[in-house]
Amino acid sequence: MKTLSRQWYALVLSALVLSFSALVGCGGSSSGDSGPDVVNPDPDDDNDNDNDDDDTGGDDNDGDGDHTAEPLTCDNPTYAEAMNLRIYQVMTESFIDGDPGIGHGVGYGTSHHSGDIRGIIDSLEYIKGLGFNAIWLTPVFDSVPLSGQDLAADRLDATGYYATNYFAVDPNFGSMDDARELVETAHELGLYVFFDGVYGHFKNNAEDYPSIDGQTVSTGGASVAGTGRIAEYPDDLEFFKEVATYWVEELKIDGWRLDQAYQVPLDAWVEIRRAVEDASASVTYTNADGEAVNPLGYMVAEIWKGEADIAAEAYGSDDNPALCSAFDFPVRYALVQALAVEESGANNPSAARLRSGFNSYDAYPDHAIPNGFMGNHDLVRFGDLLQRGDIADPQEDLYWARHKAAYSFLAAYTGPITLYYGEEIGEEVPDYADQVTANCADQGLCDDHVARTSGKVEGLPSGTEREVFVANEKQAELRDYLTELMELRAAQPALYRGERTAIVAPIDVAGAFYADYKTYADDAILYLLNMSDEPIETTFEACALGSTGTLTNLLTDETINADEEGQYQIQIPASAALFLNVESPTEDGPGCTTSDGPVGSGPLAACDTPDADGTGPLASDMYIRGSYAGGDGFGATPSDRRFGYKGDNLYQVVVNEPSATSYGFKFANAEWTYEFAVAGSADVVLGAEQAMAVASGPGTESSIDIPESGDYVFSFQINDALDGGTMMVSQCAE
Known part of the structure; x- marks a missing residue:
């Protein structure tokens, strides 16, 4: 239907x-x-x-x-x-x-x-x-x-x-x-x-x-x-x-x-x-x-x-x-x-x-x-x-x-x-x-x-x-x-029939904080889940939650109101969920408009670095392989996600993301002889330089949230031992 x-x-x-x-x-x-x-x-x-x-x-x-x-x-x-x-x-x-x-x-x-x-x-x-x-x-x-x-x-x-x-x-x-x-x-x-x-x-x-x-x-x-x-x-x-x-x-x-x-x-x-x-x-x-x-x-x-x-x-x-x-x-x-x-x-x-x-x-x-x-x-x-x-x-x-x-x-x-x-x-x-x-x-x-x-x-x-x-x-x-x-x-x-929009959590809790905004007719409900074993306390801008008024806990009737700065203080116990009724939803739903995106700095954030000769120390074409749309569930090696070698052990590819999205990925070649992700299979923090490590086998990929459409540069700089290095995903500045 x-x-x-x-x-x-x-x-x-x-x-x-x-x-x-x-x-x-x-x-x-x-x-x-x-x-x-x-x-x-x-x-x-x-x-x-x-x-x-x-x-x-x-x-x-x-x-x-x-x-x-x-x-x-x-x-x-x-x-x-x-x-x-x-x-x-x-x-x-x-x-x-x-x-x-x-x-x-x-x-x-x-x-x-x-x-x-x-x-x-x-x-x-x-x-x-x-x-x-x-x-x-x-x-x-x-x-x-x-x-x-x-x-x-x-x-x-x-x-x-x-x-x-x-x-x-x-x-x-x-x-x-x-x-x-x-x-x-x-x-x-x-x-x-x-x-x-x-x-x-x-x-x-x-x-x-x-x-x-x-x-x-x-x-x-x-x-x-x-x-x-x-x-x-x-x-x-x-x-x-x-x-x-x-x-x-x-x-x-x-x-x-x-x-x-x-x-x-x-x-x-x-x-x-x-x-x-x-x-x-x-x-x-x-x-x-x-x-x-x-x-x-x-x-x-x-x-x-x-x-x-x-x-x-x-x-x-x-x-x-x-x-x-x-x-x-x-x-x-x-x-x-x-x-x-x-x-x-x-x-x-x-x-x-x-x-x-x-x-x-x-x-x-x-x-x-x-x-x-x-x-x-x-x-x-x-x-x-x-x-x-x-x-x-x-x-x-x-x-x-x-x-x-x-x-x-x-x-x-x-x-x-x-x-x-x-x-x-x-x-x-x-x-x-x-x-x-x-x-x-x-x-x-x-x-x-x-x-x-x-x-x-x-x-x-x-x-x-x-x-x-x-x-x-x-x-x-x-x-x-x-x-x-x-x-x-x-x-x-709104829970069983609602249109679903994912909420991007603050960076400090992004890895453990799952959030959805569910709407049906005139109703809007926030579903917030703390996936960690520790309590979470974090701050959301009102626009990020699509709310201009009170949030009411549908299980306890407790209320949460924005402070004088227009921010909501959210507290969730370990491994627990909140169902919050949005009493006054914004017309455009959740999401804050920002003048710039999650833009990093330094060589790993550059979106226009020219290619160098050869394939670099890995001597193999490397790709972003993952569960993104068109990625065939880690099976595809599309040319628009193939890294170019930039010299000095640096590999980069600029990807156009047509909409906000979220997916798991690795940096890998076609034969899976090389596999890398954020060290510890941690989530990507956009615009931040992170340690990269070998990530072999299923369940070792990293996950990334793309908050808005645009061009993003994926970069990694391999160490001389070819078993790690540094990486970054950054939005390209306009």
């Missing part, structure tokens, strides 16, 4: 690279030095016996191009309402055991493996009480055992991600009546219900279970996960259109999370989405307000890749939109890198890194509506990532403060958000932090499933011993804070 286009974002932030490798054993593998992130391209292939459905197996289903459809729009009530979605995700088999008489009994992860639909029904009031308005449950379709199948296949069946009968409920999870009760009860409470749609692969015996209309799946797809195979399009299109519409019409579910959406071609997604929206318009249910409403019809793609692939394999183009929403993996990795570590252990604890994730949006079409999240059933829990990075343990206050910081970021995120069960109480896997590779599946400790712990819901039995769960003081405090955030978000459209 046009009102959600990336032109909303006044500050274009830098792109996040996600490096991919085939899933081997129990998790992803490192990608070398081309970027900071490591992700698993096969999130729901849980067969950890080297039968993994990886991206080398031909599972990117491109179809044959024979199917065409009229363009659909995302500018409709479904996706306007979707902006306000606060989704709570549960892993059905590991969540709550509501019926001890059923259950798979085996699975991946450390849970009881006996979760069921009854357990979800019993938890709905709890989920509603947390402030969520939707629930997504992992697949509940029947996975019929094959004759003589092994333990790995039994475990995979428990996940539901390789289904046999798409028109029946797995009896280990419950019955069709249970599923109907779940949806109806959720609707009565004001919760949307999303099922998990696996339309790109299925179990080998799925061909023996036709649809209600007698359609069957294809039989020629590539083998995957030992007991499954890839769907074939267009052959399977009509079958999965019937699946997608059957559950909307039969149970009146509100839409689908779309597993491994890259396995289905875009033209097929157009037809499936059209069918879901038509089916949703054809039926009604009574909501919590007693109104007859249509199912929402929301669909969100899971493509565990970088922004270019998400754009190509989910969103399509502006002229021919496919899906409207996809999970925001680029920003997720920016979030965990900034506040904890990602699964590989890489991190970059700077405000610029957190901001830089949003520049991935530059790769998306205008209709894209990313869904923000922090974790899911395929990722390591945030609490375990804090421990993996030796940042904080559950016994430390910082552990809980970092959780609160992450949740505050999601609360201020424009667009739908999703939280994985257990995160509200800071769940972690005891005695687990470092990645386990040897025999991880049998221990339930592989990175791609370790988060599937037994659900813990206040007052309900949990775990293999079925002890009634009671939150401890820290868990209850975190849960209450999350609830407060969700209620605040629901009441403030």
Whole structure:
């Protein structure tokens, strides 16, 4: 929809690279030095016996191009309402055991493996009480055992991600009546219900279970996960259109999370989405307000890749939109890198890194509506990532403060958000932090499933011993804070629907101070986050915050007023956030006009130094490689960011930045044999000479904030040992 286009974002932030490798054993593998992130391209292939459905197996289903459809729009009530979605995700088999008489009994992860639909029904009031308005449950379709199948296949069946009968409920999870009760009860409470749609692969015996209309799946797809195979399009299109519409019409579910959406071609997604929206318009249910409403019809793609692939394999183009929403993996990795570590252990604890994730949006079409999240059933829990990075343990206050910081970021995120069960109480896997590779599946400790712990819901039995769960003081405090955030978000459209402008923090706190200005209609809210472990006190000019009056804390009602000099004194505790209502916004929004920019002095600040002969002591062309727009997530070596050698070990390049921006970068050659950044991977201080050091491997880049458009000179002077030196980024004086 046009009102959600990336032109909303006044500050274009830098792109996040996600490096991919085939899933081997129990998790992803490192990608070398081309970027900071490591992700698993096969999130729901849980067969950890080297039968993994990886991206080398031909599972990117491109179809044959024979199917065409009229363009659909995302500018409709479904996706306007979707902006306000606060989704709570549960892993059905590991969540709550509501019926001890059923259950798979085996699975991946450390849970009881006996979760069921009854357990979800019993938890709905709890989920509603947390402030969520939707629930997504992992697949509940029947996975019929094959004759003589092994333990790995039994475990995979428990996940539901390789289904046999798409028109029946797995009896280990419950019955069709249970599923109907779940949806109806959720609707009565004001919760949307999303099922998990696996339309790109299925179990080998799925061909023996036709649809209600007698359609069957294809039989020629590539083998995957030992007991499954890839769907074939267009052959399977009509079958999965019937699946997608059957559950909307039969149970009146509100839409689908779309597993491994890259396995289905875009033209097929157009037809499936059209069918879901038509089916949703054809039926009604009574909501919590007693109104007859249509199912929402929301669909969100899971493509565990970088922004270019998400754009190509989910969103399509502006002229021919496919899906409207996809999970925001680029920003997720920016979030965990900034506040904890990602699964590989890489991190970059700077405000610029957190901001830089949003520049991935530059790769998306205008209709894209990313869904923000922090974790899911395929990722390591945030609490375990804090421990993996030796940042904080559950016994430390910082552990809980970092959780609160992450949740505050999601609360201020424009667009739908999703939280994985257990995160509200800071769940972690005891005695687990470092990645386990040897025999991880049998221990339930592989990175791609370790988060599937037994659900813990206040007052309900949990775990293999079925002890009634009671939150401890820290868990209850975190849960209450999350609830407060969700209620605040629901009441403030500027948070979930607002146009976002990044605030440039004062230099003294720039590395640790993240700030956004969110506007919608006549409302303006400042979201301020202290990412450091120490309290911050700093001063903002009124114009920098876009305010001419009082700032009111939306959580405490405390007020902050400018002093006689027109400055605001801002104080934020360690790892904490403020949500400030701007009572009197300026007409032009945040930002102070200055006569000059962040201009340095000396040879490193000169923008007109002539080139010298040769390539200098490095004997190699050097580039600014980074996550800027057009940088291909550290992969590109564009000529307009190639350094010229100026003599005396000095390298410089003048870059025209067309707008304010923020990104991560290194000075590196094409082969990655040289990599440099600010010493300690610190942020750039514009106009200041800084020490430069070798920065090898992912997560070692520096971040930079560009406050306004203009020409900027990037300079470094290498030492004789070729292992460091000095550097500067300066705006060119007019």
